[in-house]
Amino acid sequence: MTILFAEDDPELARQVLTAMRGQGHAITLCVSGTQALSLALNREWDMILMDVSMPGMDGFEVVKRYRASGGVAPVIFITARAEVADRVAGLAIGGDDYLTKPFAMAELSARVEALHRRFKRAPAAVPAVISNPLLPQGWRLDSVKRSVTMGGRTIELQPREWSLLDVLLNNEGRVLTKSYLLDEVWNIRFDPGTNVVDAAVFRLRKKLDPADGPSHIETRRGEGYVFHRHDQL
């Protein structure tokens, strides 16, 4: 994926560049708003990561002009301003997602991947059924009943458990952070003081996991959760 990254903090920029290159993306850094705008317009990009507060022109302004000039690449704002209105302002002028500093690299890559996927298939209708080709072997999903059938037993899931499973399955093998799951599953962009995500994952795991054998959902402390497709017979 070709990514344009506008960020004026050199250390943060270095980290993101390292992480993104490590995942095989071609990422280009620019350190000011004006530079970002000219680079954005001169080449085709799969994704633009835009810091909001930059010298010269701020990120909002860059994206506004980029969209006005016909730029179509999806944009993720990165902001140190956490106020909701800032986020809304960012999305209203043509951003597609946003991330608040500080963030986990895993969250950034999850958002980049998710937005990229969404963007590519945008014209087509999003299937209501979880049609992940990488379902664990022997699993069958019924999206009407919100149930999972495996090895002869059928497990019915609550609506939010179903959404959680959906997000996990769609990101199989990838670390999903707590804040990413909160946003995707519960549409919440603050950090509740209680371990709500942990408890929800724990409950889903208890329902889905086989009596013996490794768990499908791995908790990685400090990082997040990963869904593993341990095929069952």
Added chain:
Amino acid sequence: MINSNSSLWRVSAMVLSIVVLAVSMMCWLTSWLLSQSLGTISRAVIEDDLGEYSVLYEKGGVEMIRSLYEAGSHQKYHVLRVLDAKGADLLSMQSEGIVAQNIPLPPVSLGMTTWKTTPMSNGDLLLLGGRGLKDGARIWFGRTDREDRQILSGVQRQFFLSAIFTAVISMLPVLWFVRRVLCPVRSFIESARILTEGDRLDERLRGNDGIAELREFARALNTSLDRVAGLTEELEAANDQLAHELRTPLARVRGNIDVVLAHYGEDAGREAAVLSIEEIERSTALIQAILAVRAGDTRSMRLHLEALSLKGLLTDICELYTAAAEQRELCLELLVTGDATVLVDRQRMQQAVSNLLDNALAYTPPKGLVTVLLDVEPDHATIHVRDTGPGVSETDHGRIWRRFMRGSAASANTPGIGLGLSLVKAVAHVHRGEAGVDNQPEGGADFWIRLPTSLDASSKPVPGL
């Protein structure tokens, strides 16, 4: 209000009693002096008349007395008797209401007047003077005090009227006191109350109508309030700036620790990295909460308002907490009596309710019950979060809403930094609502957020958006 009213009454009562006391004393003194003088005058008149009658009797006998008596205006209040040496009635003249024969006559002596005061049946006092005449006859002439008393009561009436007039006039300084002293002081009290209890710190004393000293006082106090406000503002702006500025370094540190976590093989190192990340997450939450509470305090919290069903909002947040409640062996239930659509910022309101649930889950012992209740009334809706925990002690009632203050039920292990309830209050405020806590009669706390439900533009929560 009661206190300042009582001082108004006190001043009025004092002024009035001074006026009444002064006027009554003057009235009493004047009456006494006047009645003394009138008594003296009365004696002089009687003595004078008796002298004249004696001379006339010697010249022309009793007929001369009669004609002089009749010539004078003696129809009222007077009595005249002349007896010869043997005691036979020579002349008996009387005014209406006086029966001359009934009046006891004092003994007389020649050339000298003897006196006697006799009370009459109508309440008047009759002053009688008697003298001996040359041929052994005797004369008595008397006068009642009716006329004197009429003069006295006339004077007293004048005093009474002037007392009323003076009392009315004396109310002018009271009115002045009310307008120039009491009203400004009352407005000071009101301003102080707003500064203490309200959420506005820009309130200032208004003493334009007051006396010079009060105006000066208001000016001086306002100047110092401005100074405090200015310093506070600077300090808070610096805090905000600091909080914002901390985000980027935290992001850098976090990025590096992520790398450590991903590439470090040994457990101890990984554990250290995990703990660091958790610490950074806590710090981030703290910064977030400080900024949000600050924004709520100054009503500068920018909101993304939507018309939302509160029932839906609460259903979502309860779903989020169900698993966590189960893990703590708590029962979380949602009770909804009707639904209300309100203009709210979904994230902020969910965060407020979520803060209340965080507390409920932290403070309720296992097997307890946490109830989220939506109570809809005609013009407002109330979200309750009730628990079966220890409740909120009397001393904690006010202080738990303050920043970084934690209730006495908190232990070292209870999560939180003491900003949750400040945020709840801030969020309620920017939505033109209120937040509070009551203890339930059967035990446990009942935290609530009350929101106005009218959707018209006039009640739009925030000026900014």
